[in-house]
Amino acid sequence: MNIDLASDLASDLAPDLVRTFPFPFPQDIYRYSTNVERAGAAVETPAGQWGESVVHIDSEYAHELGERQAILGRDPSRMQVLPHMRASAWDAMLTIMQALALAHPEQMVLEREGEGETFLWTNRLLGIEQRFSYGDEDTLPDEPLTFIGAQVQEDIALLDQREGQLFVDAGLVTFAADWSFGFDVGMSFLEIHGPVPRVHQTGVIARAQKFLMRLQADAPHRRTNWSLTVGRRLDVSTETYPEWGPDRTRILTVDDDAFGAEVHLRVEVQHLVRLPESGSVMFLIRTYLLPLEAIAGIEPWRARLHAVLAELPEDMADYKGFIAYRDRAVQWLSARAPQEG
Amino acid sequence: MLQLVVTEITEASPQVRTLTLARPDRASLPSFTPGSHLVLECGPSVNAYSLLGDSRMPSAYTISVLKLGAGRGGSRWLHERSPGDMVTVRPPRSMFPPMQKARKHLLIAGGIGVTPILSHLRAAARWGHQTEVLYSHRPGHGTHLDELRQLAPESLRCFTRRSEFHAALQESLGRQPIGTHLYCCGPESFMDTVCRSAEEFGWPEGRIHTERFGADALDPGAPFEVVLRDSQRTVTVEPGRSLLEVLEETGISVPNLCRQGFCGECRIPVTAGTPLHRDHYLEDQEKAADDSLMCCVSRAQTDSLEVPL
Numbered sequence A: 001m002n003i004d005l006a007s008d009l010a011s012d013l014a015p016d017l018v019r020t021f022p023f024p025f026p027q028d029i030y031r032y033s034t035n036v037e038r039a040g041a042a043v044e045t046p047a048g049q050w051g052e053s054v055v056h057i058d059s060e061y062a063h064e065l066g067e068r069q070a071i072l073g074r075d076p077s078r079m080q081v082l083p084h085m086r087a088s089a090w091d092a093m094l095t096i097m098q099a100l101a102l103a104h105p106e107q108m109v110l111e112r113e114g115e116g117e118t119f120l121w122t123n124r125l126l127g128i129e130q131r132f133s134y135g136d137e138d139t140l141p142d143e144p145l146t147f148i149g150a151q152v153q154e155d156i157a158l159l160d161q162r163e164g165q166l167f168v169d170a171g172l173v174t175f176a177a178d179w180s181f182g183f184d185v186g187m188s189f190l191e192i193h194g195p196v197p198r199v200h201q202t203g204v205i206a207r208a209q210k211f212l213m214r215l216q217a218d219a220p221h222r223r224t225n226w227s228l229t230v231g232r233r234l235d236v237s238t239e240t241y242p243e244w245g246p247d248r249t250r251i252l253t254v255d256d257d258a259f260g261a262e263v264h265l266r267v268e269v270q271h272l273v274r275l276p277e278s279g280s281v282m283f284l285i286r287t288y289l290l291p292l293e294a295i296a297g298i299e300p301w302r303a304r305l306h307a308v309l310a311e312l313p314e315d316m317a318d319y320k321g322f323i324a325y326r327d328r329a330v331q332w333l334s335a336r337a338p339q340e341g
Numbered sequence B: 001m002l003q004l005v006v007t008e009i010t011e012a013s014p015q016v017r018t019l020t021l022a023r024p025d026r027a028s029l030p031s032f033t034p035g036s037h038l039v040l041e042c043g044p045s046v047n048a049y050s051l052l053g054d055s056r057m058p059s060a061y062t063i064s065v066l067k068l069g070a071g072r073g074g075s076r077w078l079h080e081r082s083p084g085d086m087v088t089v090r091p092p093r094s095m096f097p098p099m100q101k102a103r104k105h106l107l108i109a110g111g112i113g114v115t116p117i118l119s120h121l122r123a124a125a126r127w128g129h130q131t132e133v134l135y136s137h138r139p140g141h142g143t144h145l146d147e148l149r150q151l152a153p154e155s156l157r158c159f160t161r162r163s164e165f166h167a168a169l170q171e172s173l174g175r176q177p178i179g180t181h182l183y184c185c186g187p188e189s190f191m192d193t194v195c196r197s198a199e200e201f202g203w204p205e206g207r208i209h210t211e212r213f214g215a216d217a218l219d220p221g222a223p224f225e226v227v228l229r230d231s232q233r234t235v236t237v238e239p240g241r242s243l244l245e246v247l248e249e250t251g252i253s254v255p256n257l258c259r260q261g262f263c264g265e266c267r268i269p270v271t272a273g274t275p276l277h278r279d280h281y282l283e284d285q286e287k288a289a290d291d292s293l294m295c296c297v298s299r300a301q302t303d304s305l306e307v308p309l
Helices: A003-007 A015-019 A061-074 A083-103 A144-149 A204-213 A238-244 A247-253 A256-262 A299-311 A314-319 A323-335 B074-079 B111-127 B145-151 B162-175 B188-200 B243-249 B284-289
Strands: A043-045 A048-050 A079-081 A108-112 A118-123 A128-133 A155-162 A165-172 A221-230 A263-274 A281-291 B002-013 B016-022 B037-042 B045-050 B061-066 B086-093 B104-110 B131-136 B156-159 B180-185 B208-211 B224-228 B233-237 B267-269 B292-294 B304-307
Touching: A015 A048, A015 A281, A079 A083, A079 A144, A083 A108, A083 A118, A083 A144, A083 A155, A083 A165, A083 A281, A083 B111, A144 A155, A144 A165, A165 A204, A221 A247, A221 A323, A247 A323, A256 A263, A256 A281, A256 A323, A263 A323, A299 A323, A314 A323, B016 B074, B037 B061, B037 B074, B045 B061, B045 B074, B045 B111, B061 B074, B061 B111, B104 B111, B104 B162, B104 B188, B111 B131, B111 B145, B111 B180, B111 B188, B131 B162, B145 B156, B156 B162, B162 B188, B180 B188, B188 B208, B224 B243, B233 B243
Parallel strands: B104 B131, B104 B180, B131 B156, B180 B208, B224 B304
Antiparallel strands: A043 A048, A079 A165, A108 A118, A118 A128, A155 A165, A155 A281, A221 A263, A263 A281, B002 B016, B002 B086, B016 B061, B037 B045, B037 B086, B224 B233, B267 B292
């Protein structure tokens, strides 16, 4: 990301990106936990609210979908469906269509034609009207996961449950934060979380997996995850590290205004959904980015983020990828504290 | 919670009735994983029944109910329903799903245990999965035979004699390709026999799946005492009664759903004594820890238990 561009960001930020930002910290100290809650309830924030629906469309819709298409064009490994996951991919598509129709009934409509296998899908935002026969790939312009992945801002990962474990066996993930879907596909849930510090000793991952294995179709849940990142780059996957890795030290050389415009709090809202027909677990991972300068505009957020970053243990800041500029971010946030008296 | 209306009742076999339940406005119902069950509030009791029909955005749910003389009367209550009656239903739960990675599905049903097998078979037919079906039933009591024949014309075999079923079971277990998954539903003793035979043939545990919804009720068990530490009371759980029922009578409400040891809702901590775990929810390790139990079905190995309630 180029510095001149970045300095314009705050003024260009659509108001809904602040209003619906899922600020992730309920307290001044952050540690990993099995932080799952029922999906669907709106969360009030000092700036607005988020979380009323499983899928969320905001003013970045067109931009992010364009970004996803470009990434897929460069690297098709971001979309993979292992052969046994075909039914899951269809299931995911239909489930997401239902979620979109529920959240945006004016723009999105799923109609079933009679009792049969034929459906009509309408997405007025993108001008799509698609009739398809469930389970028949020939009736869609793309594979079901690619088709629906081009219509939601969420990344999609599909987990197969077998032998008392979950395996990431399908997905369309273009906005991975420092991991690689192409590399991880086929791995177990435990393997994928292997590198995360602390989580194994505390049993967080094992508990999370256990929770997911008992998830029922009528009860989608959600959790948040977060990091800091430089720029509004959504694709910070391992594959593109050479492009964004150097930003982590370059950011130390910019002035304060550019620092606040470029450094973003990156929040993932993950919806965990048991797909009703295939029984697979679907992760919908929606990524939100808000620059520090916008966070500083909401005082409770500024104070909370300052406290969390200042206290965060080294190994966690390192794993989350911002150890190099953590202290600078703490200083920056501290300098924006309202003046006393 | 869904309020559904009984739209149709048919006699599936001499003692089995099939009920069709739909929304009053006939809007589609939540999709479900094949092998899922529906928990119904049946007058005085709460019972689980496997879903038979179409699993994708179905316009109705269908269940088949065997009339039982014993039990808490849920099946009798359902047999007394008529079209137009309303039933309160909890959304489908999945505990017996088809394994997506299976190379082949060997489906084995005993008696009324044919119900989840039917829904597995429907899904397998839709996705072109290879199946083989063995169905053992009493003469004249085969249920849903027409649908089974339609869904598995090549691979269905029905048995009315135990010896013939056993011979076919042995033959079938011995010949399946590696990667076949076995799904079995029927009375407890029937499932025990099938599982034991499969293990003798070297089937790994992870490829054997059972849906323990037999017609057999759990053993009534021996009486035991429970010290309710916080309430400073002691209650006795008589044979044939559950700790959950006794707690409810005492005025202590415990969240619960299936009341059959499947859903995990009614787990309570145990602070002294050794539980006799009879649920299908806790994992072996959790059972071995003996620090909690599912109070709907589990009892005590010791004369008394202490719980912090």
